Amino acid sequence: MPAKEFAKIVVTWQQQHGRNDLPWQQHNDPYHVLVSELMLQQTQVTTVIPYFERWLQRFPDVTTLAAAEEQEVMAHWQGLGYYRRARNLHAAAKTIVADYAAQIPEQAVELREIPGIGPYTVGAIRSFAFNAPAAIVDGNVKRLFARLFMLPYAVNHSANDRYFWELAEHYTPTSQNRRFAQGLLDLGATICKPKQPLCHACPLQSRCRTYANACVEDYPKRKQKKAIPTKTGHFLLAINRFGVCLEQRPANGIWPSLWCLPEVSQAPDAELGYEFNHTFSHYKLAGKVWLAEPATTTGNLMQVPYSDLADYGLPAPIRKLLAKIDWDEVCNTKQ
DNA sequence: AATTCGGGGGC
DNA sequence: GCCCCAGAATT
Numbered sequence: 331m332p333a334k335e336f337a338k339i340v341v342t343w344q345q346q347h348g349r350n351d352l353p354w355q356q357h358n359d360p361y362h363v364l365v366s367e368l369m370l371q372q373t374q375v376t377t378v379i380p381y382f383e384r385w386l387q388r389f390p391d392v393t394t395l396a397a398a399e400e401q402e403v404m405a406h407w408q409g410l411g412y413y414r415r416a417r418n419l420h421a422a423a424k425t426i427v428a429d430y431a432a433q434i435p436e437q438a439v440e441l442r443e444i445p446g447i448g449p450y451t452v453g454a455i456r457s458f459a460f461n462a463p464a465a466i467v468d469g470n471v472k473r474l475f476a477r478l479f480m481l482p483y484a485v486n487h488s489a490n491d492r493y494f495w496e497l498a499e500h501y502t503p504t505s506q507n508r509r510f511a512q513g514l515l516d517l518g519a520t521i522c523k524p525k526q527p528l529c530h531a532c533p534l535q536s537r538c539r540t541y542a543n544a545c546v547e548d549y550p551k552r553k554q555k556k557a558i559p560t561k562t563g564h565f566l567l568a569i570n571r572f573g574v575c576l577e578q579r580p581a582n583g584i585w586p587s588l589w590c591l592p593e594v595s596q597a598p599d600a601e602l603g604y605e606f607n608h609t610f611s612h613y614k615l616a617g618k619v620w621l622a623e624p625a626t627t628t629g630n631l632m633q634v635p636y637s638d639l640a641d642y643g644l645p646a647p648i649r650k651l652l653a654k655i656d657w658d659e660v661c662n663t664k665q
Numbered sequence: 666a667a668t669t670c671g672g673g674g675g676c
Numbered sequence: 677g678c679c680c681c682a683g684a685a686t687t
Contacts, residue, residue, distance in 0.1 A: 372681055374673075374674065374680085377674080413671080414684080415670090448684045449683085449684090451682085458682095469682080470682070488666065519682085525675085525676075525680090552679095585671085609672095609677095610672090611672090
């Protein structure tokens with residue numbers, strides 16, 4: 331299909347049926363685009379919206395964000411996951427203020443040097459913030475192309491990325507690319523969904539090779555991935571009438587820089603109080619929570635009153651575990 | 666090229 | 677339970 335024809339179909343459909351009321355679409359502000367794109371990396375739109383709104387209230391522009399304290403930046407990301415993105419966004423703001431006079435650059439080579447901005451986000455910022463003719467390839471675009479052209483390339487195999495990028499660049503129009511790029515994402519998210527795609531409502535149905543062959547749901551092809559391992563983690567629950575001991579985790583590894591129950595490398599000589607399970611994308615964590623005395627814990631500790639726990643960006647499984655504990659009862663039995 | 670980074674939605 | 681999500685950085 332000619333590239334111009336493809337672009338016209340996508341642009342026309344986006345105008346009539348696409349998403350045009352998302353919070354970060356309202357001003358085409360490069361900072362809004364930057365914040366939303368970092369938040370949207372591997373995170374669904376409906377999850378991001380409330381975080382985006384709170385973020386803009388506290389950090390309304392790139393200068394405000396650059397001047398903010400790390401701890402406060404992390405607190406506003408709490409619960410969103412992939413916490414490195416928050417540090418990247420903070421570092422990106424500082425870079426933009428220092429090197430680009432607080433103006434987000436438009437050129438790809440400059441954007442690519444900014445922390446947290448990879449190939450996809452370069453294209454997204456150039457498309458959405460500047461309406462520039464830049465390609466984007468994300469999970470939605472790969473799935474759409476894989477089905478439309480019945481591609482045999484597994485979408486979760488990085489060696490195949492070049493095929494999808496070549497297609498995306500071939501079809502990227504020289505005008506109206508903001509709407510075209512949005513249309514690709516909207517088609518993938520609302521029509522060409524992973525499961526139960528709405529082919530009856532698809533503007534590309536007559537062009538779709540997997541639809542013609544009645545094999546839409548067999549695509550995209552996917553490379554089989556290994557089973558994820560299970561790791562055991564040992565955590566200390568040290569409490570008294572003053573509160574619970576929390577420790578700030580190191581900046582690298584799981585839950586970077588978040589406050590958490592102190593973690594130890596092996597099971598201590600103590601009573602096992604609680605257990606929990608948590609599944610990450612790449613391993614399962616079997617958490618053992620040992621009842622310890624506050625004096626036996628070491629490290630970067632802080633004793634936090636139970637009533638203040640909500641102020642600390644606790645990892646989700648830890649937050650849920652602590653929420654189940656009846657503090658009055660624990661204090662009475664422990665004295 | 667493979668691994669490491671969360672957490673929630675949806676079925 | 678499992679797959680998926682507006683991926684990037686690291687090894």
